[in-house]
Amino acid sequence: MNILGDVFKELFKMFVADLRLTIAILAGIVAVAVLLGQGVVGPVAAGLLLAAISIAVLGEAVLRETRRRRNR
Numbered sequence: 001m002n003i004l005g006d007v008f009k010e011l012f013k014m015f016v017a018d019l020r021l022t023i024a025i026l027a028g029i030v031a032v033a034v035l036l037g038q039g040v041v042g043p044v045a046a047g048l049l050l051a052a053i054s055i056a057v058l059g060e061a062v063l064r065e066t067r068r069r070r071n072r
Contacts, residue, residue, distance in 0.1 A: 021061045028053035 015022050028050065036046040 018061060020064075021057060024057040024060075025054065028057065 032041075032046050032049050032053070035041045035049070036043070041049060
């Protein structure tokens with residue numbers, strides 16, 4: 001049971017470590033879900049939109065971390 005607890009602790013730390021990244025991804029998911037629920041976009045477009053949002057958020061996080069490390 002100790003190993004399972006350690007795994008959950010590490011997963012929790014991984015998602016909380018970069019709170020901006022976590023919030024941005026969750027906001028993107030909620031936005032796409034709302035658009036899909038209202039019929040504004042279809043399932044394929046929603047999937048593409050999720051992929052685009054995820055890539056954009058990840059790219060922003062990488063650039064932010066690069067700038068932070070350069071300024072040390």
